Amino acid sequence: RAAPLPRRGARPRRRHHAVRVREALQPRDRTRAGRRGAEPRRGPRGPAGAHGRRTPAHRADREREPAVPLPALTESTTPRRGRSMTDTTHEGPAARTPSAVDAVAEEWLETMLALQPEWHVSLGRPGREGEYTDLSPDGHAAFADAARAARRRLDDVPVVDAVDTVTHAELVRVLDLTLEEHAAGTWRSDLNVIASPVQGVRDVFDLMPRDGVDDWSHVATRLSRVPAALAGYVASLREGVRADDAPARRQVVEVAEQAHRQAAAGAFFDDLAASAAGAGLPDALLADVRR
Numbered sequence: 001r002a003a004p005l006p007r008r009g010a011r012p013r014r015r016h017h018a019v020r021v022r023e024a025l026q027p028r029d030r031t032r033a034g035r036r037g038a039e040p041r042r043g044p045r046g047p048a049g050a051h052g053r054r055t056p057a058h059r060a061d062r063e064r065e066p067a068v069p070l071p072a073l074t075e076s077t078t079p080r081r082g083r084s085m086t087d088t089t090h091e092g093p094a095a096r097t098p099s100a101v102d103a104v105a106e107e108w109l110e111t112m113l114a115l116q117p118e119w120h121v122s123l124g125r126p127g128r129e130g131e132y133t134d135l136s137p138d139g140h141a142a143f144a145d146a147a148r149a150a151r152r153r154l155d156d157v158p159v160v161d162a163v164d165t166v167t168h169a170e171l172v173r174v175l176d177l178t179l180e181e182h183a184a185g186t187w188r189s190d191l192n193v194i195a196s197p198v199q200g201v202r203d204v205f206d207l208m209p210r211d212g213v214d215d216w217s218h219v220a221t222r223l224s225r226v227p228a229a230l231a232g233y234v235a236s237l238r239e240g241v242r243a244d245d246a247p248a249r250r251q252v253v254e255v256a257e258q259a260h261r262q263a264a265a266g267a268f269f270d271d272l273a274a275s276a277a278g279a280g281l282p283d284a285l286l287a288d289v290r291r
Helices: 017-025 056-064 100-115 118-122 137-155 162-184 197-207 213-242 249-263 268-277 283-290
Strands: none
Touching: 100 118, 100 137, 100 162, 118 197, 137 162, 137 213, 197 213, 197 249, 197 268, 213 268, 213 283, 249 268, 268 283
């Protein structure tokens, strides 16, 4: 009787991985009738019967063969209870000494934190929580100058190991891309409905903690600096208009509508002031938030 055809789209049955590994390691006769280079199994003298089926004698011989055990899990591959896979307290190579490439990378991080203070909030790093990036043409030029200086320093330091190779390659990619984007003037038409500076000015408030007086003081400081941040951003967009490199009109229309919704009565900034009213803040600080 012919075996039934599998249903259309049916997945083949698969045996457990451990079973397949054990069978792969088990010594056995792998010849099959019809395979190239294999002798066909004929008659009862071979390991199979006249019709290719296993005989009782053959099955008994198979049962007497010693099984090949699966590889055992060892201490080196199984963490002890209470120790994570990334625990470095066990014996191993000594800690790596930071290199000159690492120093350039750390300097670039500090430069980013200085010129783009919103990173302090994103990374949870204390300091400058109420400040904005200079989004004006001068601010973009300063950031490009800093990237250019970091790129020159990177060219002057040696790559000493495999870690340096990765760090150096990624830092080169980041710095070169920053300089290429600035030279292309992307900063003067950086406006869209999803992720552009106009959304960043508003969205950073969602990441700011509001657990006490100090936190609300940072919020009040940032609120007071929103107009200046937007003024610098508009100045950059005007540079794009003068250079005939303005963003698409449909993007401008939609982003303007977003801004109107954010500034409307009962929208985000009113909700922010209302939440400050219930935080038990001093009157002067509460007035700064509501201003």
